[in-house]
C-alpha cells in the first residue's frame with residue numbers, strides 16, 4: 001500500500017507501535033450523552049483487549065468506531081450491551097453508564113439492558129423462521145403486545161422503519177433466510193427496532209453487502225438516528241465519514257483519538273489517526 | 283506351505299513389484315533424469331504394478347480357499363466304497379468328520395500307513411485309508427494353490443510391464459482400480475445386509491408355512507412350546523406375536539419417557555450453561571454410562587430397581603410383579619440417556635453462534651433462546667438422536683431378560699411382567715435345537731418383523747429431517 005517516497009518520510013510501523021498512549025487526544029465528551037464509558041478495561045483471560053477507554057455516545061447521533069483489525073472495536077461494542085457476558089473468559093471493569101446508570105451494577109438485569117441496547121451483527125443472522133416471526137421475536141419474548149393486531153402493527157412499523165416493508169409485505173410468511181443479504185441485514189435491523197431500544201450497536205453492518213445494499217443501509221442509519229443513539233463499527237473510512245457525527249479511533253486496545261467526524265477526517269491530531277485515515281497503515 | 287505363509291509371500295511380491303514397476307517406468311523413460319518425459323509419475327507406475335500384482339492373486343486365493351473344502355470332499359467321496367456313499371446324509375456327515383479328525387491329527391503319515399496296514403477290521407481300515415487319501419488331496423491342493431497364486435501374480439506383472447510406454451496412463455488406471463476397490467467395499471456391506479435379510483426372509487417363509495401370517499401378526503396368544511411327544515402335556519403351540527410387540531413398545535415407551543427429557547436437559551445444560559471445565563469432565567463421564575455392558579444394567583434392574591419398585595408399589599397398595607416392565611424400562615432409559623444427550627448436545631452446539639447471539643442480543647433470556655432458537659434449529663439432529671435411541675431400546679435384550687421376565691402378557695400396565703421380541707428370540711434359539719420346528723423358525727419371523735420395524739423407523743426419521751430442512755434452508 002505504501003509508496004516508496006512516503007515510506008521514507010513516515011516512521012516505520014514498529015516506531016508507530018511504540019508511540020506512548022497515555023491519553024486520548026481530541027474530545028471524548030458529548031453535551032448530551034446517552035452512554036458514558038469511563039476507564040473501561042477488558043480482559044480475555046490474561047490478555048488485555050481494551051485499555052482504559054473513556055468516551056461518550058451522544059444522544060440521537062451516530063458514533064463511528066474505527067481502527068485496524070484486532071484493535072478491539074467489536075470487544076468494546078459488545079461491552080455496551082454486556083454481550084461479552086456470554087464469553088466465559090471475558091472480564092470487564094470500569095464504569096459503563098446508560099443514562100447515568102451503571103450497566104454492570106449487580107442489580108441490573110443484562111436481559112433488560114439488551115432490550116434497551118440492541119445489536120446488529122456483521123453477518124446478517126436472521127432466525128430460521130418466517131419474516132414475520134423474526135420481527136415479532138423480541139416483541140413476543142418481552143410481552144410488548146396484548147393481541148395479534150398490536151403485534152402485526154409492531155411488525156409492520158418496524159419493517160417500514162427498516163425500509164423493508166414494501167419489498168416483503170406479500171411474503172411475511174416466507175422464511176427470513178430466503179431474502180438477499182442486504183434484505184436480511186435490514187430484517188435484522190427491523191428485528192432490533194421492534195423491541196424499541198434506545199441505543200443500537202452495529203458491528204460492521206454492511207461489510208457483507210454490495211454497494212447498493214450498503215447505500216440503502218447507510219441511508220437507513222441516517223434516518224434511524226432521529227429516534228435512536230447509534231454506535232457503528234466500520235472498516236470503511238467513507239462510510240464513517242458519511243454516516244457518523246463522531247468518530248473514535250482505536251489502536252491496539254486503546255482509544256487514540258476521538259472527535260467530531262469532520263475534524264477527525266480533515267484535521268486528525270494524532271499521528272496514528274492520520275496514518276490510518278490516509279490509508280498508510282492498517 | 284500353508285495359507286498364511288503364502289499370504290506373506292504374496293505381500294512381499296507386491297511390495298517388490300512396486301519397486302519393480304517404478305524402476306521399469308524409469309527405464310522406459312531412459313533413466314531417472316528423463317522422468318519428466320513420462321505422462322505419469324514413476325511412483326504411480328509402481329502403485330499400478332503393485333495393485334496388478336497383488337489383487338488378482340489375492341482374489342484367486344480367496345476363491346480357492348472358499349471352494350477348496352467342498353471340492354476336496356467331493357473328490358474324497360468318489361474314492362469311498364459304495365456302501366459308505368449310500369449312507370444317510372447325517373451318518374455320512376459323521377463319517378466324514380471322523381476322517382477329517384484322523385487326517386488332521388498329529389499322527390504322521392508313516393504311522394497312519396502302518397496302522398492302516400495292520401488293521402484287521404475292514405471298516406476301520408477303510409477309514410484310515412480314506413484319511414490318507416484326504417491328506418494327499420489336501421497336500422495337492424496346497425501345491426496347486428501356491429503355484430496358481432504365485433504364477434498369476436508374476437504373469438500379471440509381466441503382462442502389465444510390457445505395456446509400459448512414455449504415454450502409458452498409469453495414474454488413471456490405478457485411480458480406476460482404487461475406485462473399483464471402494465465400490466467393492468460398499469458392495470460388501472450392502473450384500474451382507476441383503477444376505478442377512480434374505481436368510482431371515484427364507485426361514486420366515488418356512489415358518490409361515492406352518493403358522494399363518496395372520497395368526498402370527500394378530501394373534502394375542504404366545505406360547506411357542508409344542509409338545510414333543512403325543513402323550514406330553516405341553517403348550518398348545520400358539521404363535522400370536524402381538525403380546526411381544528406390545529411388550530417391546532411398552533418398555534421402549536417407558537425408556538424414552540425417561541431418556542428423552544433427561545437426555546435433552548443434560549444436552550442443554552452441558553452446551554449452554556455448564557462451564558468449559560465442568561463440561562470437559564461431565565461429558566466423558568456420561569459416555570461411560572453408554573459403555574457399561576448391558577448385562578450389568580440387567581443386574582442392576584433385577585436386583586436393585588425391581589425390588590425398590592415392588593416395595594414402593596406395595597406401600598401404595600398396588601400389586602407389582604417381581605419382574606416388571608417399569609423396572610426394565612427405567613433401567614433401559616438410563617442406559618439410553620447418553621445416546622440422547624451426547625448426540626443432542628452435538629446438534630445444539632452445531633447451531634451457528636450468530637443465531638444464539640442474535641437472540642441474546644435482543645434481550646432474550648438463556649432459556650428463551652434455547653427453546654425458541656436453539657432447539658428448533660437443532661431439531662433434525664435431536665430427532666435423529668431420539669430415533670437412534672428408540673432403535674437401541676427396541677433391540678435391547680439383556681436388561682429385559684433379567685428385569686421384565688419372560689411371561690408373554692398382553693398388558694398396558696407397567697407394573698406387570700411382560701416380554702419383548704428380542705427376549706423371545708433368545709429363548710427360542712438357546713439350547714440344542716433343530717432348525718426346522720416352528721418353535722425355532724418363529725425366531726426368524728420375529729427377527730424379520732423387528733427388522734421391518736426399525737427400517738420403517740429410519741425411513742420415517744429421514745422424512746422428518748428432510749421436511750424440516752426444506753422448510754428452513
Ligand SMILES: Nc1ncnc2c1ncn2[C@@H]1O[C@H](COP(=O)(O)OP(=O)(O)OP(=O)(O)O)[C@@H](O)[C@H]1O
Nearest residue numbers: 044049067068069070071072073074075076087089
Ligand atoms: N472470544 C475471544 N477470546 C479471546 N480473545 C478474543 C476473543 N475475541 C476477541 N479476542 C481478542 O481481542 C482482541 C480484539 O478483538 P476484536 O474482535 O475486538 O477486534 P476488532 O477490532 O473487532 O477486529 P476486526 O476489525 O477484525 O473485527 C483481539 O486481539 C482478539 O484476538
Ligand SMILES: [Mg+2]
Nearest residue numbers: 073074075203
Ligand atoms: Mg470486529
